[in-house]
Amino acid sequence: MGRREYTRPDSVEEADMLTAAATDTAATAVADAFFYLLRSSRAYSKLKDEVRNMFQSTNDISMGSQLSSCKYLYAVINETLRMSPAGGNEFPREVMAGDFALGRNIFLQKDPSVFRPERWTVGEEVSDEDVAAGQKAFAPFSLGSRGSAGKGLAIMELCVLLAKLLHRYEFRLAPGDTTGERNARMGWGRNVKGQCQTRDAFVPLRDGPCIQFAKRS
Numbered sequence: 001m002g003r004r005e006y007t008r009p010d011s012v013e014e015a016d017m018l019t020a021a022a023t024d025t026a027a028t029a030v031a032d033a034f035f036y037l038l039r040s041s042r043a044y045s046k047l048k049d050e051v052r053n054m055f056q057s058t059n060d061i062s063m064g065s066q067l068s069s070c071k072y073l074y075a076v077i078n079e080t081l082r083m084s085p086a087g088g089n090e091f092p093r094e095v096m097a098g099d100f101a102l103g104r105n106i107f108l109q110k111d112p113s114v115f116r117p118e119r120w121t122v123g124e125e126v127s128d129e130d131v132a133a134g135q136k137a138f139a140p141f142s143l144g145s146r147g148s149a150g151k152g153l154a155i156m157e158l159c160v161l162l163a164k165l166l167h168r169y170e171f172r173l174a175p176g177d178t179t180g181e182r183n184a185r186m187g188w189g190r191n192v193k194g195q196c197q198t199r200d201a202f203v204p205l206r207d208g209p210c211i212q213f214a215k216r217s
Contacts, residue, residue: 024203025086025154025203026086026154026157026158026161028084028086028198028203028204028206029077029080029081029084029086029154029158030158030161030162030165031206031208031209032080032083032084032086032196032198032206033076033077033080033158033162034171034209034211035084035180035196035208035209036079036080036083036115036194036196037076037171038171038172038173038209038211039115039173039194040115043076043115043116043117044171046072047072047073047076047117047166048166050070050071050072050073051070051073051163051166051167052166052167054066054067054069054070055163055167058164058167058168061160061163061164061167062160063156063159063160067159067160067163070159070163071121072117072121073159073162073163074120074155074159075117075118075119075120075121076117076162077155077158077159077162078117078120078138079115079116079117079119079120080115081138081140082109082134082138082140083115083195083196084196084198084204084206085140085204086140086203086204109133109134109137110130113192113194113195114194115194119131119134120134141154167216168215168216169213169214169215169216170213170214170215170216171211171212171213172211172212172213173209173210173211173212174210174211174212177208177209177210177211179207179208179209179210180196180197180206180207180208180209181193181194181195181196181197182195182197196209
């Protein structure tokens with residue numbers, strides 16, 4: 001017997017899934033990155049300086065050796081995806097730890113509830129062993145047969161988008177805004193300070209952050 005052809009409903013379902021996987025996840029990751037960056041002036045300034053010192057013009061930013069050398073940019077993206085995984089979480093599975101729990105494994109991560117991009121690069125306080133331990137519990141694009149086929153493209157998209165935004169604009173949180181922060185009314189485990197709150201669905205649902213931005217002079 002030959003392989004069954006896709007019906008029109010099958011094709012529509014596949015297209016819907018690809019659209020969500022290619023857009024909603026990236027949008028969530030960028031929003032989460034700004035949630036954490038704008039609550040960490042040190043990380044925001046460090047990333048902003050790295051990007052602006054590497055590129056003279058926003059139009060120069062594209063995939064290549066220059067962008068690949070922005071180590072802190074990659075560290076920020078990894079840390080964002082560790083803190084707030086942007087992938088789907090309703091896949092059929094046996095009992096196992098999800099991305100959110102993996103990223104907060106106290107045996108593999110120091111201060112797992114703190115946004116600290118430096119944990120992904122070897123430095124004075126971070127050893128090769130520390131980075132390797134963190135990588136063991138890092139699977140924001142899933143693994144195995146359900147792993148994302150577009151992982152490389154997604155990372156490239158996030159790097160270019162985040163770098164261009166930080167090169168062209170200045171950002172700050174809207175005064176007094178707490179959208180997306182801890183909220184006791186959301187239930188147990190939702191009261192960790194500085195942690196972006198998402199709701200589990202095929203792709204994570206979230207609110208905020210509300211930010212203000214202005215084009216650089």
